Amino acid sequence: MIDKYREEFTEIINPIIENDEFLKTKESVHHGINRLDHLMRVSYFSYIITRFCRLNYKETARAGLLHDFFTDETEGKSQIKALRQHPTYALENAKKYYNLTDREEDIIKTHMFPVTFTPPKYMESWIVDIVDDAASIYERYKSSCVQFKAAMNFLLIFFINVIQK
Numbered sequence: 457m458i459d460k461y462r463e464e465f466t467e468i469i470n471p472i473i474e475n476d477e478f479l480k481t482k483e484s485v486h487h488g489i490n491r492l493d494h495l496m497r498v499s500y501f502s503y504i505i506t507r508f509c510r511l512n513y514k515e516t517a518r519a520g521l522l523h524d525f526f527t528d529e530t531e532g533k534s535q536i537k538a539l540r541q542h543p544t545y546a547l548e549n550a551k552k553y554y555n556l557t558d559r560e561e562d563i564i565k566t567h568m569f570p571v572t573f574t575p576p577k578y579m580e581s582w583i584v585d586i587v588d589d590a591a592s593i594y595e596r597y598k599s600s601c602v603q604f605k606a607a608m609n610f611l612l613i614f615f616i617n618v619i620q621k
Contacts, residue, residue: 461503465503465517468513468514468518469517472522478525495520497595498521498524498588498591499518500520502587503517505583505615506579506580508612508615509615512578512580518556518560519559519564520587522554522556522560522564523543523546523567523584523588524546525546525564526546526549542568543567546564547565559581563576563584567588579615579618579619
């Protein structure tokens with residue numbers, strides 16, 4: 457069922473993935489894989505969840521793809537400092553190349569809450585934050601695909617229940 461949305465997802469993100477500067481994310485290692493693969497995973501699963509919850513899935517897909525759009529700005533910094541600062545670098549970089557909505561900006565700058573101290577303003581921001589955490593755990597610890605899909609299904613059910621209340 458999820459694969460039927462892949463074509464629409466691709467249309468939404470194409471203007472971003474066609475950018476040469478953005479494609480440099482493929483050269484950076486992130487959670488044991490290249491950053492582009494991480495960005496695609498977070499963007500796609502966030503898109504699916506927000507689509508099912510009838511939220512703004514287009515802005516979520518775009519911002520999910522841009523949430524770690526930086527190259528080496530955090531190199532040489534302590535891990536906690538890098539974790540706290542990289543959303544700012546990603547947002548600054550994304551704004552150089554794309555016109556962002558307020559929601560997209562919030563998704564990018566708050567995707568590391570509570571490590572960063574500003575809580576998300578939108579449900580879409582919370583979803584990207586949680587999906588990013590789940591994807592990061594999966595990528596770092598090489599959990600099985602079945603466990604990751606089960607976690608995403610759980611998140612989808614959770615958000616559908618939250619939206620319906």
